[in-house]
Amino acid sequence: MSLRAAIATAALIATALAAPPALAGDYASFQPIGFSSDGKVFGFEEYGIQDGSGFPYSTIYVLDTQTDTFLPGAPVRARVEEDGGALPEARRDARQRAAPLIDAYRLLDTPGLLAAYNPVTEADAAEHRLRYDAFAADPPFRKTFELKLEEKTFEAQGICKDLQKAIKGFRLVMAENAGQPVSEVLQDDARIPESRHCxxxxRIGGVVTHINDDGSQVHVVMVLVKSLGFEGTTDGRWIAVPTWPGR
Incomplete structure (x- = not known):
């Protein structure tokens, strides 16, 4: 091989290694932001690159953990709709827009604990079951919890009816509470909101926990919602299901 050919080949290899892989679905990442000091408010960020458009996006959710509803002004969404847009730009924009809410409840002061994480990249992990300890401690002091998720089938409605015959909902149950067997229903879908996009x-994706000064606990279960994406691929977005064990 000539020197010129060798240089050209090396350049092609370097370009291929530097280029991002072709997207096969848009699975958003999530980042916990934190809790209010009393645990009654929780915030997290969801971010990624849209499959198809290639636009970077970031959404910040702030919810009331007692009523499982968004606070006024949330969610806060940002998207960079231009060629070459960078993900950090979308994330900074979302943080700036959400700053009044984050600061009002001082969410950065109380990050909580990512007690369990079950990403879609974990090949051998169970999608519908997660067992975890509420906080880090030596074995005699740990408090173990278990979650189980059951998918439910609903007839497709609205725009989804033109895309598929059925859509999925879920029933989420706490099967173990601080080491004791229980059967506590945390969520049981009776209908599917349009925000889940067919x-x-x-997948049970993780749990963020916070222990309050009075000893009470709030756990936020992060559930990954899979839905129809670009050209038959899958999108993954996050919803938070809060619970107060022991209440």
Whole structure:
């Protein structure tokens, strides 16, 4: 091989290694922001690159953990709709827009604990079951919890009816509470909100915990919602299901 050919080949290899892989679905990442000091408010960020358009996006959710509803002004969404837009730009924009809410409840002061994480990249992990300890401690002091998720089938309605015959909902149950067997229903879908965008499945993605000064606990279960994406691929977006064990 000539020197010129060798240089050209090396350049092609370097370009291929530097280029991002072709997207095969848009699975958003999530980042916990934190809790209010009393645990009654929780915030998290969801971010990624849209499959198809290639636009970077970031959404910040701030919710009341007692009523499982968004606070006024949330969610806060940002998207960079231009060629070459960078994900950090979308994330900074979302943080700036959400700053009044984050600051009002001092969410950065109380980050909580990512007690369990079950990403879609974990090949051998169970999608619908997660067992975790509420806080880090030596074995005699740990408090173990278990979650189980069951998917439910609904007839497709609205725009989803033109895309698929059925959509999925879920029933989320706490099967173990601080080491004791229980059967506590945390969520049981009776209908599917349009915000889930024709869901096709779910995964228990993680749990963020916070222990308050009075000893009470709030756990936020992060559920990954799978839905129809660009050209038949899958989108993954996050919803938070809060619970107060022991209440």
């Amino acid at each position: 869901p096709t499945g779910y």
